[in-house]
Amino acid sequence: MTSPPHDPPEPSRRAAAVAGYNNDPATARRALAAADGRTRATALGALRRLGVLDAATLTAALDDPDWRVRRRAAELAADDATVDLVPTLADHEALVVEMAAFACGERERADGPVVDALIDLARAADDPLAREAAVAALGAIGDQRALPTIIDACADKPAIRRRAVLALAPFIDDPSAQTALRSALDDRDWQVRQAAEDLERASADER
Structure with missing residues (x-):
């Protein structure tokens, strides 16, 4: 059988x-x-x-x-x-949200809904790692609408401030970005100051 x-x-x-x-x-x-x-x-x-x-x-x-x-x-x-990673940017698990934001930044180009979701995340996420990843992604994408959010992030926790300073790079010719950079040069965290100095030096070399 x-x-x-x-x-x-x-x-x-x-x-x-x-x-x-x-x-x-x-x-x-x-x-x-x-x-x-x-x-x-x-x-x-x-x-x-x-x-x-x-x-x-x-x-x-x-x-x-x-x-x-x-x-x-x-x-x-x-x-x-x-x-589409926009729904994943609202995942209930912070580690998933962090990775989704990172992935959006790796793409470098993003449409309006992605940028809007990242802006909301950078401003309102409870988890600091999610906010940090969102700020980094916004800097990588370089959409002008994100600049006010990145500048505001320069006043967040130290790790986020460091990331936000670096995220100013695509906008460095904007007067408001230059003001934020100058302020970061006097930040109480030495790593934030170092990031600001590095960006200022790199910007000067490109001029």
Whole structure:
């Protein structure tokens, strides 16, 4: 009597990782349905390594119940501007929000809704890491609408002030940015002062 066929066992996290190096997209795709969130996150990386990670898969992963999967998906979405990260900027997990903001900044170009969401995040996020990542992303994007928010961030916590000073770089010819930079030169935090000095020096070299 012939035994009924059995479904292959669920890939382990290690198998998902190895699939990315062994030209085995089938195993990586099966790992996307694994019960363990870490395995699903690893599967996303394997599919990216194999060059077969598409926007639909990333978008689905951004809604995964495990924050680690959502964070990994946000990280990988930095290279795919067709994936909408605006909803992820409002994720309930701060580490996911931080990565989504970072990914938006890595894209360097952003449409209005992305810039608006980052501005809101930089101004209102409870988590300082999320605010810092949003400020950094706004500096990388360089949209003029973000300048008032970046200037206001120069009065936030020290780590955010340092990031905000560096984010002034695209706007350095704007008088309000120059005023903020001069103020940062006298900041009570030495790293903020150092960032301001570095930016001032770099700007002078370009003139």
